[in-house]
Amino acid sequence: MTKIGVGVIGCGVISRAYMTAMQRFPNIELRAVADMRTAPAEARGKEFGVPAMRVDQLLKRDDVEIVVNLTVPLAHTDVSRAILNAGKHVHSEKPLGVDMAEARKLMELAEQKGLRIGCAPDTFLGGGHQTARKLIDDGAIGSPVAGTAIFARPGHELWHPAPGFYYLRGGGPMLDMGPYYITDLVQLLGPIASVVGSTSRPRQERTIATGPLQGSKIPVEVSTHVAGMLEFVSGAVISVLMSFDVPKHNHTPIEIYGTAGSLLVPDPNRFGGEVMLAKTGGEWAAQPLTHAHTDGEFRSIGVAEMAAAINANRPHRASGALALHVLEAMEAFQLSSDQGRRIMLETTVERPAMLPAGRADGQID
Ligand SMILES: NC(=O)c1ccc[n+]([C@@H]2O[C@H](COP(=O)([O-])OP(=O)(O)OC[C@H]3O[C@@H](n4cnc5c(N)ncnc54)[C@H](O)[C@@H]3O)[C@@H](O)[C@H]2O)c1
Structure with a gap:
């Protein structure tokens, strides 16, 4: 090779x-x-x-x-x-x-x-997410209709030794964590048509909790609580919450609801994880992972x-084209909140092809 x-x-x-x-x-x-x-x-x-x-x-x-x-x-x-x-x-x-x-x-x-x-x-190339993709493409939940994407924590200043950049232009929960969730949603559901957003910045400064800078104050320049809707070209509507202002919660990272069933997609900041499926009226059942790259980093x-x-x-x-589309969607939450209107996206992208199933770790094609 x-x-x-x-x-x-x-x-x-x-x-x-x-x-x-x-x-x-x-x-x-x-x-x-x-x-x-x-x-x-x-x-x-x-x-x-x-x-x-x-x-x-x-x-x-x-x-x-x-x-x-x-x-x-x-x-x-x-x-x-x-x-x-x-x-x-x-x-x-x-x-x-x-x-x-x-x-x-x-x-x-x-x-x-x-x-x-x-x-x-x-x-999103990890086995947990490729398995979820295969289930959706195979029709396991029927047509995707709705869902949720939720990242909500107290803030990176609790663990990162130099967290200043998370609160400056270019940071914030949407630009930091949104890419994991929205990229996965695009590979699962296809391109986004429009975005509705509502944002807030409850604290103007944060205190570093660990490392040599412990106790130092850092300024907050960006929204730290971002909520809204992603409206997909397919018609699916996903409720989104990206926040550094939530002490604790009990939501799963991504849930997709279809005409015939619901799917729990694992944490999009990890490669593997449990994929759960429930048919309408049925119980949750863990699904066998069909793809490699599940266990570890x-x-x-x-x-x-x-x-x-x-x-x-x-x-x-x-690809850059996928990242550009996701960036436009992320930026649209703030624009929508500032302007009080729905933002129609200008970019679009094709879903990246699913990776082949049944390969070993390290094997791509
Ligand atoms: N820390 C995490 O857990 C994590 C996880 C996933 C993704 N990321 C992303 O990875 C990126 C880096 O994060 P990090 O936590 O490693 O940050 P970091 O601050 O620990 O490291 C960034 C490094 O880049 C160097 N650098 C900055 N500007 C440079 C320039 N112009 N030219 C050359 N070097 C430059 C800095 O000196 C520093 O060593 C960020 O985009 C972050 O969002 C971080």
């Missing part, structure tokens, strides 16, 4: 999960790491046995074909643009950009250069899938 060389820019908290999971995919190989700060890059380089260097040096390497952008949201489009300008494919952490204007420009640049953009989340499966797509000359699944 021809391995595709991968570089990583951004060696913070999430980079270890990516670099560990990359070892599970035989078609990609980590070749170099970089960060705007020397120490984190050197630490990850040492940990994973690859050279650490400056960003400009990584971008000049001939043995790196895909660069994974794990920087903070406000830096995503600048770093992704530099990657494309260096002639390399990019896979970015979510969101693709902090607003549609910058994300659209990035997509245009990739188009001009004939390069690929991939974007997190790639959790596979963050970087989107990179491996892009590498497989490059080799096979076919579209990749965790």
Whole structure:
């Protein structure tokens, strides 16, 4: 198998999960790491046995074909643009950009250069979500009619050592967690037609609860409670709640209700999990998982899938076009709330193809 060389820019908290999971995919190989700060890059380089260097040096390497952008949201489009300008494919952490204007420009640049953009989340490629997809496509719940998508927590300042970015432009619960839920919903139900939203910001500052900055106050610039509706082209209407203002709750992450049954979809921030189905009037029953990548961390499966797509000359699944559509939907919640009206989306996207069932972990095609 021809391995595709991968570089990583951004060696913070999430980079270890990516670099560990990359070892599970035989078609990609980590070749170099970089960060705007020397120490984190050197630490990850040492940990994973690859050279650490400056960003400009990584971008000049001939043995790196895909660069994974794990920087903070406000830096995503600048770093992704530099990657494309260096002639390399990019896979970015979510969101693709902090607003549609910058994300659209990035997509245009990739188009001009004939390069690929991939974007997190790639959790929808996990076995829990692919199993849910297969059940829906096989008609297990009839036609999807409605559902819920709920992420509601007290806030990342409780566990993240440097959570400031979660409360600045580009952060907030919708741009941070919305991508997992809305991307999964698009792969399950198809494209979104319109959005209705209502948002609030109950606290103007937060207090860091852990690490060296414990006790420091951080400003809150964005809405921390976002509620609303996603109206799909298919006619399905999903009620959405993304919040950093909920102490505790008892909802499941995603529920889909159809004309013949209901489906509980596992946490879209994880790859596996339990898929439960109830036919109308019946009881919940756990469904056997039909797809691989269920048990553990596979963050970087989107990179491996892009590498497989490059080799096979076919579209990749965790695509920039999908991320752009999801970003437009996320942005529309705030727009709708500000303007007091339903927002019709301008972008659309085809559902990424289901992965083949019955494969082993690490096997894409
Ligand atoms: N922490 C998590 O659990 C988690 C999970 C999933 C996704 N994410 C996403 O991953 C991204 C990174 O999150 P994190 O928690 O690892 O953040 P982090 O702050 O721990 O790490 C980000 C790293 O990027 C570097 N960086 C920032 N701007 C840069 C630039 N312009 N050039 C080069 N390096 C730059 C920083 O020096 C830092 O080391 C975010 O988009 C976040 O939403 C995080």
